[in-house]
Amino acid sequence: MASSIYTRTGDDGTTGLFHGGRVSKADAIVDAYGAVDELTAVLGVARAGCPDAALAADLLALQRELFVLGADLATHPERRSKLEDGVSRVSPAMVAALEARIDAELVVRPLRPVFLVPGSNPTEAALDLARTVARRAERLAVAAADGGAHVSQDARHYLNRLSDLLFVLGRRAAGEEEPASRA
Known part of the structure; x- marks a missing residue:
């Protein structure tokens, strides 16, 4: 018998947590790890169109790390002892x-003292979109924590640094062709 993608367990408006338990699909922590899932997909768009093999490999590595972050955020708070650093829990x-x-990256390509307009090429545009999704994921994770959800300091720090890394990777992908926000 073929396996099915649908389970019907979410028909009541809940979703399962990693290592058991269920929460509302409208729970703040679900928003946070949902944004991480979206970020993984956006990085896939950037990677799929990336002509730079080394950058594409960096993006794949980041996508894999986002699965660690997603597991960290989606774990039942009482079962966090089951998590493993770098596998299912974000580590320092x-x-x-x-x-x-x-x-x-900044040694190779120092930041310019201007605001930059995204869209120099498809990879750079996708990386700037990924940066904005990372920032939203961070805001949602902070909001979930403020509402009582467990969000580790390491997960918060990771999201904050990730958006910075995506910014500098976008600059790498753009090369010298980036227009400034003012002519």
């Missing part, structure tokens, strides 16, 4: 690695 090392990547 993951945050430090993002910081090192940002620093390395």
